[in-house]
Amino acid sequence: MRTTDILLMCLRNLFKRKLRTVLTMLGVVLGTSSIIVLVSLGLANNLRFEQQIATMGDVNVITVHNPRNMWWSGMDDQQMETPNLDSDASRSFSQIPGVGVVSPMLRGELFFRSGNYAIAWGGQVIGIDPESMADFGYEIFEGRLLQDGDNLEVVFGYNAERNFLNTTSQSWSNERFWLSMIGEEVETYVDIWNDRITMSYDSSFIFGAETQDQDIAFGDIDAPRPIRPVAIQVVGRLARSEGDDWTTDGGIFMNIETVRRLNNDARRHTQENNMWGVDVDYGTSFINARTGVVQDDAGYDMILVRVSNLDDVSQVRQEIESRGFPAHSPTQWLEGIQGMAESQQQMLAAIGVVSLLVAAIGIANTMVMSTYERTREIGVMKVIGAALSDIKKLFLIEAALIGLFGGLIGVLFSYLVSYLLNTHTNMEFMGGMFDWIGEPGTVVSLIPTWLGGLALLFSSLIGLISGYFPARRAMRLSALNAIRTE
Amino acid sequence: MLTSEPLFKLQNVRKIYPMGEERIVALDDVSLEFHKGKIYCLLGTSGSGKSTLLNMIAGLEKPTKGSILFKGKPLEKLNETQLALYRQRYVGFVFQSYNLMPTLTALENVTLPLTFRRVPKKIRNRKAQEMLDAVGLSNRGKHKPSELSGGQQQRVSIARAFVNNPEVVFADEPTGNLDTRTTLEMMDLITGIARKYNQTLVIVTHDLEIADYADQIIRIKDGGVDGIEDKVALKTTTVETAEEESIAVKTDETEFR
Ligand SMILES: Nc1ncnc2c1ncn2[C@@H]1O[C@H](COP(=O)(O)OP(=O)(O)OP(=O)(O)O)[C@@H](O)[C@H]1O
Ligand SMILES: [Mg+2]
Numbered sequence A: 001m002r003t004t005d006i007l008l009m010c011l012r013n014l015f016k017r018k019l020r021t022v023l024t025m026l027g028v029v030l031g032t033s034s035i036i037v038l039v040s041l042g043l044a045n046n047l048r049f050e051q052q053i054a055t056m057g058d059v060n061v062i063t064v065h066n067p068r069n070m071w072w073s074g075m076d077d078q079q080m081e082t083p084n085l086d087s088d089a090s091r092s093f094s095q096i097p098g099v100g101v102v103s104p105m106l107r108g109e110l111f112f113r114s115g116n117y118a119i120a121w122g123g124q125v126i127g128i129d130p131e132s133m134a135d136f137g138y139e140i141f142e143g144r145l146l147q148d149g150d151n152l153e154v155v156f157g158y159n160a161e162r163n164f165l166n167t168t169s170q171s172w173s174n175e176r177f178w179l180s181m182i183g184e185e186v187e188t189y190v191d192i193w194n195d196r197i198t199m200s201y202d203s204s205f206i207f208g209a210e211t212q213d214q215d216i217a218f219g220d221i222d223a224p225r226p227i228r229p230v231a232i233q234v235v236g237r238l239a240r241s242e243g244d245d246w247t248t249d250g251g252i253f254m255n256i257e258t259v260r261r262l263n264n265d266a267r268r269h270t271q272e273n274n275m276w277g278v279d280v281d282y283g284t285s286f287i288n289a290r291t292g293v294v295q296d297d298a299g300y301d302m303i304l305v306r307v308s309n310l311d312d313v314s315q316v317r318q319e320i321e322s323r324g325f326p327a328h329s330p331t332q333w334l335e336g337i338q339g340m341a342e343s344q345q346q347m348l349a350a351i352g353v354v355s356l357l358v359a360a361i362g363i364a365n366t367m368v369m370s371t372y373e374r375t376r377e378i379g380v381m382k383v384i385g386a387a388l389s390d391i392k393k394l395f396l397i398e399a400a401l402i403g404l405f406g407g408l409i410g411v412l413f414s415y416l417v418s419y420l421l422n423t424h425t426n427m428e429f430m431g432g433m434f435d436w437i438g439e440p441g442t443v444v445s446l447i448p449t450w451l452g453g454l455a456l457l458f459s460s461l462i463g464l465i466s467g468y469f470p471a472r473r474a475m476r477l478s479a480l481n482a483i484r485t486e
Numbered sequence B: 001m002l003t004s005e006p007l008f009k010l011q012n013v014r015k016i017y018p019m020g021e022e023r024i025v026a027l028d029d030v031s032l033e034f035h036k037g038k039i040y041c042l043l044g045t046s047g048s049g050k051s052t053l054l055n056m057i058a059g060l061e062k063p064t065k066g067s068i069l070f071k072g073k074p075l076e077k078l079n080e081t082q083l084a085l086y087r088q089r090y091v092g093f094v095f096q097s098y099n100l101m102p103t104l105t106a107l108e109n110v111t112l113p114l115t116f117r118r119v120p121k122k123i124r125n126r127k128a129q130e131m132l133d134a135v136g137l138s139n140r141g142k143h144k145p146s147e148l149s150g151g152q153q154q155r156v157s158i159a160r161a162f163v164n165n166p167e168v169v170f171a172d173e174p175t176g177n178l179d180t181r182t183t184l185e186m187m188d189l190i191t192g193i194a195r196k197y198n199q200t201l202v203i204v205t206h207d208l209e210i211a212d213y214a215d216q217i218i219r220i221k222d223g224g225v226d227g228i229e230d231k232v233a234l235k236t237t238t239v240e241t242a243e244e245e246s247i248a249v250k251t252d253e254t255e256f257r
Helices: A003-016 A018-054 A077-081 A087-094 A175-181 A256-273 A310-322 A332-373 A375-383 A388-424 A449-476 A479-484 B050-057 B080-090 B106-116 B121-134 B150-162 B180-196 B232-255
Strands: A061-065 A099-108 A111-114 A117-119 A124-128 A140-143 A153-156 A197-200 A230-238 A251-255 A302-307 B008-019 B022-034 B039-044 B065-070 B091-094 B168-172 B200-205 B216-221 B224-230
Touching: A003 A018, A003 A388, A018 A332, A018 A388, A018 A449, A061 A310, A087 A099, A087 A302, A099 A256, A124 A256, A251 A256, A302 A310, A332 A375, A332 A388, A332 A449, A375 A388, A375 A479, A375 B080, A388 A449, A388 B080, B008 B050, B022 B050, B022 B065, B022 B224, B039 B050, B039 B180, B050 B168, B050 B200, B080 B091, B091 B150, B106 B121, B106 B150, B121 B150, B150 B168, B150 B180, B168 B180, B180 B200
Parallel strands: A124 A251, A153 A230, B039 B200, B039 B216, B091 B168, B168 B200
Antiparallel strands: A061 A302, A099 A124, A099 A302, A111 A117, A111 A197, A140 A230, A153 A251, A197 A230, B008 B022, B008 B065, B216 B224
16 A cells, blocks of 8 residues: 555544544643653753853852861961872862863962052952963953963953052042942043053052152061062953952952962061061961971962863862862752752653553554454455555554644643743742742743654654554454454 | 366365364365356355355465465465465455445545555546446445445445456355345346456355356355356357466466465
């Protein structure tokens, strides 16, 4: 038989037993639509997660802190056992599977001045490996990123220039920076591209005239030797960070080697001049408990570890923590929620599969009934020359058509349900979990075209499978017995 | 008398139905020949084994013993798929109870054997309409079987049996459900077509009036051949068909495997 003839005959048979066909299809409709709707809920859930994560900036980056930074006073034996976040640690992180790039970071306690304006605090100096800047998603707004060999060349964060404050003013509040962070238009005092900017680890230079000769008296004590500030050159300004990360937008980026040198210089300078017992933040340096000498330290403040695949982030973080380094990732808190959502989805999907299974049994039942009913017809067809394969195809395709049409109606029905869910569901229904996103257009249910297509394919396949045994039964019927039955 | 190879040749055919402990011998040691273009009648009382014999020649049942040669090839050696093909290519069938497809129209019922042969719709509709014209149902093509009388249904079923231009048509008590007048009409029709196209016809009946239409009457009794009666007509047709018969067998044999 030609395929069109088989199809037409199947359609005719289905149409002849309208009620039964519709009832059988109903099972498929419910089965497919429950699966589609459930999957659509899961997809929408994932989408919401992704949207959330997108607002969080670079979610693939794990920040590892130096455990030795937890110690503020002198180094003792216990601290010696604490692992140091140094270049060895950095290298070992880069060998963890799933890790893309690793970038150490060192904070600098540095001060900037331009004319009467200065950055005394608030503006954070971040020493970074110039090569890794692009890998960590820093995007340039004007100028260029850092490059190898940069020394006194710096890159300003998007809003960093607004940390310059008037040194003659009494107010040291840098609200101008925060206003600019929330999107207010704030004029800048300093033209970072053209004005001369100087820098030093010694804050004294920003409070007085810019001379190295000025003596600052400290009572009876010998005045410390003031440090001559150096001129820096701004080579770039970063684009606004995703998720308005203030450490990035307010940061000033320099070559990590420059920062390390300056930090070590600063320590020595502080030690030399610290004769009055003021408690000093030594950062990652340490004082040898016995000799009392400040030593240079090869450690970093932090190491940023960029994981290639978001799915590996949690595993890599745990691995780093197990090596004794405090580490955290922006999506850490989402992991639990996501795990919960996933197991929920799996349970719902299982319900869907069961309902489809029931539908499949329904089709099989209908088709078996049909072979009983049409025994005589089958027999006659065989006697007048139907090939065995044609008989088989007639039943298989009829079953597949039930699946296909049921699936089709199921898909349409699912779109309706999806539409109603999206227009009538209050997000609080989801336990208020996602209230804070609060974006209009947040979806509860999402049916992409592939899902509809897949459902159709799947329901037809289920029809085909359900029709297999009835079709074989019809094919194997003895023609003679069949025409004898009355 | 006939030197050419017969269309069917039955050699010591025996059919036994096991019924629990008992064994029912439906046919016992039947040897017969059927030739192309002849009309045969299997005549016998109820339960004598007529249908069993017919069904075996039609490839619906296998003999317990013996051989049924179709153009020299043993039918009992064919598997189900090959038997289906054999019926599709060479056999037409007329049932006592018409056995039309209730969902199909008269025309569609007639086209069915052609549909199974993958004949394109246009051609098969034309052929089926010709057959309907031949059986006198030109304007009933669109009717469902339920809208036709018994006699009309049997006409449709005759049209269906012949539409394929089969070599042999089997009819198991084709007029069993019809009145005398319609029976004679039906017999005229069926034998008329068969003679026109030089087709072999095997009719099962217990009605002597029907047997009158045959070239040869084969009397069956208790599963055996009780006697063979040649009619006068047989001799005349034999002479004029003997030659074209051998040609037809040759061409067809290349097709049949
Ligand atoms: N499938 C079967 N199983 C068992 N016995 C059978 C079967 N088919 C036929 N028989 C037996 O074989 C014998 C011959 O049956 P068959 O149908 O050939 O008779 P028949 O000559 O066609 O009779 P009728 O004129 O009543 O149709 C009968 O005794 C019948 O009971
Ligand atoms: Mg019978």
